Amino acid sequence: xxxxxxxxxxxxxxxxxxxxxxxxxxxxxxxxxxxxxxxxxxxxxxxxxxxxxxxxxxxxxxxxxxxxxxxxxxxxxxxxxxxxxxxxxxxxxxxxxxxxxxxxxxxxxxxxxxxxxxxxxxxxxxxxxxxxxxxxxxxxxxxxxxxxxxxxxxxxxxxxxxxxxxxxxxxxxxxxxxxxxxxxxxxxxxxxxxxxxxxxxxxxxxxxxxxxxxxxxxxxxxxxxxxxxxxxxxxxxxxxxxxxxxxxxxxxxxx
DNA sequence: ATGGCTTCATAGTGAAGA
Numbered sequence: 060x061x062x063x064x065x066x067x068x069x070x071x072x073x074x075x076x077x078x079x080x081x082x083x084x085x086x087x088x089x090x091x092x093x094x095x096x097x098x099x100x101x102x103x104x105x106x107x108x109x110x111x112x113x114x115x116x117x118x119x120x121x122x123x124x125x126x127x128x129x130x131x132x133x134x135x136x137x138x139x140x141x142x143x144x145x146x147x148x149x150x151x152x153x154x155x156x157x158x159x160x161x162x163x164x165x166x167x168x169x170x171x172x173x174x175x176x177x178x179x180x181x182x183x184x185x186x187x188x189x190x191x192x193x194x195x196x197x198x199x200x201x202x203x204x205x206x207x208x209x210x211x212x213x214x215x216x217x218x219x220x221x222x223x224x225x226x227x228x229x230x231x232x233x234x235x236x237x238x239x240x241x242x243x244x245x246x247x248x249x250x251x252x253x254x255x256x257x258x259x260x261x262x263x264x265x266x267x268x269x270x271x272x273x274x275x276x277x278x279x280x281x282x283x284x285x286x287x288x289x290x291x292x293x294x295x296x297x298x299x300x301x302x303x304x305x306x307x308x309x310x311x312x313x314x
Numbered sequence: 315a316t317g318g319c320t321t322c323a324t325a326g327t328g329a330a331g332a
Contacts, residue, residue, distance in 0.1 A: 068331085069321060093331085095322070120322055121330075166332060174330095206332070225332060260332070261319035272332075304320075304332080 060312045062088040064202035066305035070094040081109050087129050090161035090202040094123030116147045124150045124161045142184040158196030162203035167224045182233040201278040209234045213273035242278035245290040245310040257292050258305045277310040286313045
């Protein structure tokens with residue numbers, strides 16, 4: 060089972076790229092973030108025609124998540140239960156007995172902002188929920204844009220980013236709390252090239268200079284981590300004309 | 315250099331992203 064996370068930064072703008080990419084890569088499951096599209100405008104017809112079932116939760120302008128799957132999507136959940144949030148950032152569904160959780164974790168803007176406090180509270184609510192979810196679904200994959208670079212090796216210039224949002228100690232501690240649930244970072248289960256990132260700023264030729272961060276992740280519960288055969292980041296998708304600023308992140312699991 | 319670039323909502327600019 061090939062599962063992928065991709066922050067597309069507007070599904071309206073990126074739909075042709077997503078369709079081209081699906082036709083080539085043929086993942087079993089694709090989790091999208093930042094669709095920035097109300098549900099009434101979701102391109103269901105096009106994606107169904109491409110062979111994918113969909114669940115989606117969107118809003119105008121910001122946020123928005125969707126799960127695309129070749130196989131039947133069951134037991135969909137919208138948002139974090141018992142956590143009031145106007146922002147559409149979470150979707151879960153079961154595919155072939157695997158619980159797929161798609162998250163667009165808040166950016167946080169800067170460590171001294173209200174949005175940063177919202178991010179930390181949000182992460183706490185996510186962790187509390189997943190602890191319960193894992194009891195129901197031992198085979199669980201948490202995919203998405205985490206907006207957290209877990210370690211210095213996930214940053215092109217750690218000194219410049221030290222203590223900044225996406226890299227701060229409380230955010231990294233929150234990431235460790237997710238790992239403490241028994242989840243594994245699929246990317247780090249394997250030997251990886253140095254300086255591999257999943258996001259590059261649109262400005263300052265950041266992609267050409269490989270000035271990036273690894274902030275998109277696929278965490279796997281123990282039974283899935285054991286069954287994981289590969290994980291990589293598809294940098295090619297960032298090279299096309301008018302790309303998303305994020306690249307797709309892959310994990311391949313024997314299920 | 316507190317900018318750089320892209321998107322959205324909107325009709326000239328501002329917010330937000332990361």
